[in-house]
Amino acid sequence: MDASSPKDFASRLSTVADEAEAVLKRLLDDAPLSGEIVRPERLLAAMRHGTLGGGKRLRPFLVVESAALFGVAQAGALYAGCALELIHCYSLVHDDLPAMDNDDLRRGRPTVHKAYDEATAILAGDALLTLAFDAMARTDVHPDPAVRSALVLELARAAGIGGMAGGQMIDLAAEGRFDKRRLDNKEIATMQAMKTGALIRFACRAGAIMGKADTATLARLDAYGVAIGQAFQIADDLLDLESDAATLGKAAGKDAAAGKATLVATLGAPGARKRLAELVGEAEAQLAPFGAKGDILRATAHFIAERRA
Amino acid sequence: MDASSPKDFASRLSTVADEAEAVLKRLLDDAPLSGEIVRPERLLAAMRHGTLGGGKRLRPFLVVESAALFGVAQAGALYAGCALELIHCYSLVHDDLPAMDNDDLRRGRPTVHKAYDEATAILAGDALLTLAFDAMARTDVHPDPAVRSALVLELARAAGIGGMAGGQMIDLAAEGRFDKRRLDNKEIATMQAMKTGALIRFACRAGAIMGKADTATLARLDAYGVAIGQAFQIADDLLDLESDAATLGKAAGKDAAAGKATLVATLGAPGARKRLAELVGEAEAQLAPFGAKGDILRATAHFIAERRA
Numbered sequence: 001m002d003a004s005s006p007k008d009f010a011s012r013l014s015t016v017a018d019e020a021e022a023v024l025k026r027l028l029d030d031a032p033l034s035g036e037i038v039r040p041e042r043l044l045a046a047m048r049h050g051t052l053g054g055g056k057r058l059r060p061f062l063v064v065e066s067a068a069l070f071g072v073a074q075a076g077a078l079y080a081g082c083a084l085e086l087i088h089c090y091s092l093v094h095d096d097l098p099a100m101d102n103d104d105l106r107r108g109r110p111t112v113h114k115a116y117d118e119a120t121a122i123l124a125g126d127a128l129l130t131l132a133f134d135a136m137a138r139t140d141v142h143p144d145p146a147v148r149s150a151l152v153l154e155l156a157r158a159a160g161i162g163g164m165a166g167g168q169m170i171d172l173a174a175e176g177r178f179d180k181r182r183l184d185n186k187e188i189a190t191m192q193a194m195k196t197g198a199l200i201r202f203a204c205r206a207g208a209i210m211g212k213a214d215t216a217t218l219a220r221l222d223a224y225g226v227a228i229g230q231a232f233q234i235a236d237d238l239l240d241l242e243s244d245a246a247t248l249g250k251a252a253g254k255d256a257a258a259g260k261a262t263l264v265a266t267l268g269a270p271g272a273r274k275r276l277a278e279l280v281g282e283a284e285a286q287l288a289p290f291g292a293k294g295d296i297l298r299a300t301a302h303f304i305a306e307r308r309a
Numbered sequence: 310m311d312a313s314s315p316k317d318f319a320s321r322l323s324t325v326a327d328e329a330e331a332v333l334k335r336l337l338d339d340a341p342l343s344g345e346i347v348r349p350e351r352l353l354a355a356m357r358h359g360t361l362g363g364g365k366r367l368r369p370f371l372v373v374e375s376a377a378l379f380g381v382a383q384a385g386a387l388y389a390g391c392a393l394e395l396i397h398c399y400s401l402v403h404d405d406l407p408a409m410d411n412d413d414l415r416r417g418r419p420t421v422h423k424a425y426d427e428a429t430a431i432l433a434g435d436a437l438l439t440l441a442f443d444a445m446a447r448t449d450v451h452p453d454p455a456v457r458s459a460l461v462l463e464l465a466r467a468a469g470i471g472g473m474a475g476g477q478m479i480d481l482a483a484e485g486r487f488d489k490r491r492l493d494n495k496e497i498a499t500m501q502a503m504k505t506g507a508l509i510r511f512a513c514r515a516g517a518i519m520g521k522a523d524t525a526t527l528a529r530l531d532a533y534g535v536a537i538g539q540a541f542q543i544a545d546d547l548l549d550l551e552s553d554a555a556t557l558g559k560a561a562g563k564d565a566a567a568g569k570a571t572l573v574a575t576l577g578a579p580g581a582r583k584r585l586a587e588l589v590g591e592a593e594a595q596l597a598p599f600g601a602k603g604d605i606l607r608a609t610a611h612f613i614a615e616r617r618a
Contacts, residue, residue, distance in 0.1 A: 031469075031470045031471065032469065038475075038492075038499050038503070040474075040476075040478040042487060043474065043475060043478040094431055094435060097431065100431065117408070117487075118408035119409050122403055122406065122409065123403075123478050123481075125435070127474040130465050130468045130470075131469055131470065133442040133461055134469060137459075137462035138462065145453075145455040145458040146454040148458045149446050149458050150446075152461050156341075157341050157443060160341065160436055160443060161340045161341065161352060161356070161436045162341045165349075165436040166436070167349075170347050172432075173351065177426075177428070183347075187347050191347055194347070
């Protein structure tokens with residue numbers, strides 16, 4: 001493929017998304033239900049509802065493409081990417097709950113607690129979160145248990161108190177639920193780096209870990225991940241501001257209505273676009289040593305910053 | 310100690326509980342909050358509320374004592390046991406939620422969503438679940454990454470769709486929330502083996518895995534864990550039937566009021582007590598090859614079956 005061709009890039013992204021969908025479907029169809037059990041069919045159905053049938057699968061794509069830099073076989077990287085995707089999916093199921101962001105729609109479909117009920121949605125999120133670590137510890141990811149242990153540890157850090165879960169807590173607090181203090185720009189960026197950035201950063205690090213990259217090279221993938229993670233969030237906030245509900249498949253302008261802390265709200269749209277361009281530059285700079293091998297990740301940075309949906 | 314002395318056993322259980330409390334406190338005080346972050350203090354406080362200050366710490370005790378059969382150093386086994394305990398604690402936080410069992414009290418204190426709020430309780434459970442896998446993947450547990458990977462995988466199986474989370478789903482369904490069909494005795498036993506038994510069984514297997522036991526020996530610890538897991542649930546249901554709220558620290562007779570599926574409800578209290586005695590016998594039989602080394606686990610089986618709180 002010619003990674004600088006938008007059409008070729010879209011085709012590659014779509015191919016990996018299809019492959020990820022197949023792995024996710026298999027992970028749920030062959031859910032670990034061995035021995036004598038009563039099959040919790042309702043829970044499995046809710047987990048499928050929250051996982052299958054949509055999404056760009058950007059996180060699995062990032063694991064696959066960062067691993068490809070190091071010649072890692074795609075099957076294992078895709079499996080690791082799908083473990084990560086399960087974490088992303090659980091977080092959407094829980095974030096949509098009435099006590100959290102109270103969303104009825106996700107990608108144009110009813111959210112899990114609307115399609116089922118709150119108890120089932122809470123359990124489905126819990127079970128997806130648990131299945132993520134199950135999947136990441138399997139030999140399907142990598143034959144070396146040291147690599148699997150490292151991936152489990154880093155995934156837990158990215159998803160936990162110092163990452164996604166902590167960031168979601170701070171985001172809820174920033175809505176003024178628990179105190180009245182507003183976050184400043186630096187705190188908003190930090191909150192977003194935790195809430196959204198940490199999983200994207202992990203995706204990029206995961207490829208380097210699987211490829212047993214040296215420390216300096218791991219640091220480059222890390223910095224690339226940080227930059228595109230920030231870009232992702234700013235692009236998302238711009239989309240929320242500009243899109244209508246039909247395009248986005250969720251209620252638009254909702255962030256502003258909820259008083260959500262975003263950089264777009266404090267920098268304004270032109271300032272946010274300028275920051276986006278800087279971040280793409282930073283991401284590209286990290287890829288310099290990889291030459292042409294880095295083309296897909298370069299194109300990914302542009303895609304993330306410039307996406308319209 | 311003389312494990313057949315109830316006083317010595319209680320003292321040993323209490324010592325390990327104190328040690329587990331200290332490790333859990335350290336896991337939360339030193340929560341992985343590295344790099345530039347905004348500390349999610351409210352979330353940390355809710356996680357502490359849901360974890361510290363109580364409980365017999367039976368699961369860490371089982372990991373420590375089953376590991377001791379194989380001469381495994383206590384520090385690593387205790388760490389693994391505390392990772393498991395975090396899973397147990399998350400499940401209590403989520404099970405208490407209004408959409409689930411809707412409990413206001415736990416061990417005589419307000420549940421996490423009463424002390425904080427629902428969103429914080431959901432996130433605290435998520436973060437505890439995530440921290441469990443973080444802890445289990447650390448070298449503190451075991452120097453061999455193959456052992457850590459195996460423990461992560463088995464913990465995820467025990468906690469997930471085919472274990473605790475699946476069992477909780479079936480238990481909710483058995484209340485008649487989603488369909489009217491009642492579970493038969495066999496299905497109730499299976500549901501309980503998933504909901505409560507799986508973590509206890511894992512605790513016993515974990516010691517054998519850390520001790521690199523052969524397959525036949527692992528199977529003995531497994532069967533011991535299955536038996537005491539069933540005994541634990543029956544004893545719990547008997548307690549619910551017989552205790553008043555003051556002793557138990559939670560609303561008593563609540564299971565019957567909610568139409569919960571229990572073996573005590575279908576076998577009657579005398580039938581349930583007979584089954585308890587059989588299960589202790591089964592557990593003891595599995596320990597035969599260990600001779601006097603198995604005394605603490607023998608005493609544990611009796612303790613579980615005969616506990617009054």
